[in-house]
Amino acid sequence: MIDERYLHDWSGTRYGQPLSLEKPGSVTSLAQWLKRCNEDGSPVALQGGRTGVSGGAAPGDGEHILSLENLREVISFDRQAGVIVVESGMILADVQALVEEEGWTLPLDLGSRGSCQIGGNAATNAGGCRVIKYGNMRNMVLGVEAVLADGSVIGPPNVLVKNNAGYSLTQLLVGSEGTLGVITKVALRLVPTPPVRLAALLAVAPQIGVDELLRCCRVGFGESLSAFEVMWPEYVEAALSEKADVRRLPEGFDGMRAVLIEVEGQSETAIGAQLEEVLSQLYDKNIVRDIVLPSSIKDGQALWAIRESVGEIQRDIRPYAGFDLGMPASQYDAFVTAARSNLESTGLPIKSYFFGHAGDGNLHAVIGPCPTDDVRACVEAALYDLLPAYTTTVTAEHGVGRKKKSMLGRARTQADIGAMIAIKRALDPKNILNPGRIFDL
Incomplete structure (x- = not known):
């Protein structure tokens, strides 16, 4: 009997019943086992920590699970x-x-x-x-x-x-x-290791685009800026209600988009002065409505706990549809507005939470519950149909896996996909390694 935790990834979706679980303790034993699988044409599902949400690590019917958890040297x-x-x-x-x-x-x-x-x-x-x-x-x-x-x-x-x-x-x-x-x-x-790492939470003024604040932070902080995380109001409210250890926020954050920034440097005095100067300018120009500066390392961790509450938020809307889209930050606000409008027009009893790594153009959303395939398809269409082909992506970091392979053609041309398939066939002609992920052969 294979333990339940090996049958799905973090999203919780199962795709079938695997035949076996292999946990090799050396590269030599792994290679020998994989050689036998290849000779038999036996499909293999690769697993790491199973923290993905695209279905890539979730085994299907007739697959052999290959867990790498014992290779830890x-x-x-x-x-x-x-x-x-x-x-x-x-x-x-x-x-x-x-x-x-x-x-x-x-x-x-x-x-x-x-x-x-x-x-x-x-x-x-x-x-x-x-x-x-x-x-x-x-x-x-x-x-x-x-x-x-x-x-x-x-x-x-x-x-x-x-x-x-x-x-x-x-x-x-x-x-x-x-x-x-x-x-x-x-x-x-x-x-x-940077000797100093300081965080701050900013309430973005309603008339200011995320990209405008990002530009100001990039120019103001330069190479010191190490994180720029944006969260829409619904996400912040859900995070505050889910975790007892998150920092309570002043009224200036009510209904506002929040941006968590982090800056790094060699001197606490210098970084602190830079942080104060840049944030004062943002406040004076009405680019941000309110600012929270942590008073201690623990206080800073409490700010990060708001951003890292996605696991708890997901738990309450399972089964959910997860998105990790890629687009220029200049498109963020218009996209979220249009996506919310599309979702509302479905009439479905769902909740949606938007957040992302705006510094690299990665916009996330978790939407649910999606109890049926039809509901999930409706929710996915509400967002994916807004993406221009080839200039945006359906996955910026989580991967295609099983869940996004039908959307691959929105992000990559047929020539791109053809080249990928050619490489796959050259290195894995029997298609035993994670078959059915990214594309079908």
Whole structure:
């Protein structure tokens, strides 16, 4: 009997009954097992921490689950260069804690940091809250080791910042959602830990676009700006009602969009002065209506708890439809207004919550409950039909998985998809690795 937790990802959607669960303890045993699966033509569902919401890690009928949770070794740590090589089953928060003891930081940061695994972060090209400064996971991965469908192992992971010897197989595998190979080791490029990290919560004035505030913060803070997270009023209200440990907000935030910013630097005095100067200008120009500055580290964590309440909000509207759209920040406000209008016109008894990483153009929404396929399809159409083809994307960070593959043609041309399929057939001709994810063959 396979434990229930292996039968779905964080979204809770199941796609069938798998045949078995494999949890190899070494790359050698994994390669041997995968070789046998390939010889038999047996489909394999790859799993990391199962924190995704696109259905990629959820097994289907007749699939064999491959969990990487037992591959959790640190292979090497160059403390001088700031490069660590770890096995793919290591938890993100564990890697963060390990390197921070040595003065380094892995800047990838997600709400699921305590559960998600490094291999899954690489396979989905994870983003998170600090992409505005540090980029996606792709920017942090120097190299990977991976087992291909036939059991052959490519690697070891490149640990050089510059290496132009042939094709970058690493960049091909990062973001491939487990459809081209099983990532087993990852070499990560670290950055020095910033001595100072300060947050502030801003109530955006109604007449101001999110993109205008973003521009002001980018110009005012420059390279110090490490996060810019926007939340529409319904999201903030739900977060405040869900968590007892979040910071209570003044009346100036009532009904306003809230933006959580974070700035980093070397000197608390210098960063504090910069924060005060820029925020004072924003307030004086009526760009923001109110400002909350934390008085302690714990107080700052309480502000972040508002943004990281999505798990609790999702829980109350299950089964829900989740979106991680990509578009320029200049389109955010008009899109949310139009999406709300479309949703209201359906007449469905649903709730919608919009939020996102505006600094990198990633707009999220969770909408529900969607108790039937028809309701889900209606909700999805209300948002996806607003997206212009090829200049926006149906998934900015969570991946296509199973849930968004019917929408892939909105973000990629047929020539793009044809090239992807050609690569898939070359590396996995029997289509055993995560079949039915991204596209169907």
